[in-house]
Amino acid sequence: MLWTGTFKGLSVGTGNYELHPSIVDEIWAETADATKTIPSAFVRSFAGGKGKFTAESWSFWFLYVAPGVLQGRLHIVYHKHACDLSVIIKRCLKFGITMDEIDDLERKIIDWVREYERQVLLYYQYKEGRLCTCTLTVHGLFHIPNDIRNCGPEWATWTFFMERYCGFLKRGLQSKRFPWANLNNRLLNIAYFEQLRVRYDVSADLHSHSTDPQTVLIHPCASSNIPAPNITQKIAEYFSNLIGSHLIKPSKIRASLPRKMARWSRVRIVDGDRIRAAYTPAEEADGLRDNTFVRYETEIEQKVQGEWRWVQILGYGRLDEILECRLPSDDSLRAYSGQLRLLAVITPCSTVGRDATQNIVSYTQTNRQIVVDLAGVMAAVGRFQSRGKWFIVDRTGGFVKPEFIPHADHDA
Numbered sequence: 001m002l003w004t005g006t007f008k009g010l011s012v013g014t015g016n017y018e019l020h021p022s023i024v025d026e027i028w029a030e031t032a033d034a035t036k037t038i039p040s041a042f043v044r045s046f047a048g049g050k051g052k053f054t055a056e057s058w059s060f061w062f063l064y065v066a067p068g069v070l071q072g073r074l075h076i077v078y079h080k081h082a083c084d085l086s087v088i089i090k091r092c093l094k095f096g097i098t099m100d101e102i103d104d105l106e107r108k109i110i111d112w113v114r115e116y117e118r119q120v121l122l123y124y125q126y127k128e129g130r131l132c133t134c135t136l137t138v139h140g141l142f143h144i145p146n147d148i149r150n151c152g153p154e155w156a157t158w159t160f161f162m163e164r165y166c167g168f169l170k171r172g173l174q175s176k177r178f179p180w181a182n183l184n185n186r187l188l189n190i191a192y193f194e195q196l197r198v199r200y201d202v203s204a205d206l207h208s209h210s211t212d213p214q215t216v217l218i219h220p221c222a223s224s225n226i227p228a229p230n231i232t233q234k235i236a237e238y239f240s241n242l243i244g245s246h247l248i249k250p251s252k253i254r255a256s257l258p259r260k261m262a263r264w265s266r267v268r269i270v271d272g273d274r275i276r277a278a279y280t281p282a283e284e285a286d287g288l289r290d291n292t293f294v295r296y297e298t299e300i301e302q303k304v305q306g307e308w309r310w311v312q313i314l315g316y317g318r319l320d321e322i323l324e325c326r327l328p329s330d331d332s333l334r335a336y337s338g339q340l341r342l343l344a345v346i347t348p349c350s351t352v353g354r355d356a357t358q359n360i361v362s363y364t365q366t367n368r369q370i371v372v373d374l375a376g377v378m379a380a381v382g383r384f385q386s387r388g389k390w391f392i393v394d395r396t397g398g399f400v401k402p403e404f405i406p407h408a409d410h411d412a
Contacts, residue, residue, distance in 0.1 A: 008132050013125050017078045027069045030386050038382030038393055039291035067360050068391035084112050092154050106145035215374055218266035225263035231345055238371040241300055248332055262324040273380035278320045294319050295379050295394055298372040316381055316392050317348040342374035356394035363390050
């Protein structure tokens with residue numbers, strides 16, 4: 001409300017934080033559009049506008065969307081201050097936290113509040129007439145480190161679980177005369193569905209490979225798929241790099257690759273995200289949330305100071321295809337002779353190895369397709385567009401989401 005100039009009729013004083021109404025409208029329009037390119041597992045739809053935001057929506061928006069949409073619009077001093085609060089919140093959302101991290105969190109909070117009150121530019125400006133900017137929420141930040149020391153990580157004591165569960169039960173209330181019977185049936189149906197899930201084998205739709213037990217492939221699968229020539233060339237280059245480009249050339253590997261490679265439509269990372277390959281025809285495309293972009297890690301062999309070394313690369317990109325490649329028995333393939341490998345064909349975003357869990361990462365163009373091991377696909381990521389740039393939403397920082405009841409989303 002301070003940024004929009006609607007906070008208790010307060011002027012900016014000596015500050016410079018107020019955004020023009022047209023810019024505010026642009027920000028909320030970009031936020032609504034972001035729904036389509038952020039996986040539904042990340043957050044609920046933003047399309048209803050900020051008036052329908054839940055605590056979860058505000059949390060996600062402030063942590064992952066606000067740094068991008070506010071960059072270059074909010075004065076750099078205020079933007080940095082907002083990003084510092086984002087870092088504090090992420091630290092609070094960690095699943096596990098050490099005592100040293102709590103001490104560092106306490107220092108960050110103290111510095112952030114001091115900056116908030118700073119005399120010249122920020123919000124309170126040490127003026128009695130602006131005392132209303134020092135809300136109870138700002139003061140409450142000071143108590144968080146001690147709360148974590150005494151009670152454990154924030155997720156162990158927050159009330160999101162009960163709030164979400166009550167909302168889930170509320171959707172089962174259809175009768176004003178017999179509400180308790182509705183609640184009973186709601187709970188009974190939950191128990192029925194849980195029993196069906198644990199008692200009956202649903203693995204017919206899943207396929208797990210011994211090459212990577214953390215990867216579960218999901219039907220449909222085109223078993224007679226013939227990769228395009230350019231994809232076959234990329235696969236040959238991938239294995240050449242894996243074995244050593246100075247030991248075997250891509251042309252020799254390409255000649256021995258199988259003509260057919262099974263192509264899967266989806267993959268699920270065990271205890272992780274469900275990701276769709278971009279080639280898969282979209283079901284109900286109008287309401288589809290894009291979960292085809294991924295965070296991946298791979299290694300390439302490079303000559304460094306006269307020696308061949310493996311260099312790790314972090315990237316983001318669109319998962320185009322998921323392929324099974326059965327290599328022939330050939331001594332020139334060394335340790336990979338006769339192996340079955342799961343491969344990911346990816347169109348990389350031009351992010352130059354930057355990590356979106358540590359910095360604001362954006363891109364304006366993509367690079368040529370590459371092939372990596374499917375095990376190198378770490379997680380699904382989201383993205384949103386603002387002023388001609390795409391910003392990456394990467395939540396792989398070990399944070400806990402403020403939501404617990406998956407049934408509620410399925411029931412919506």
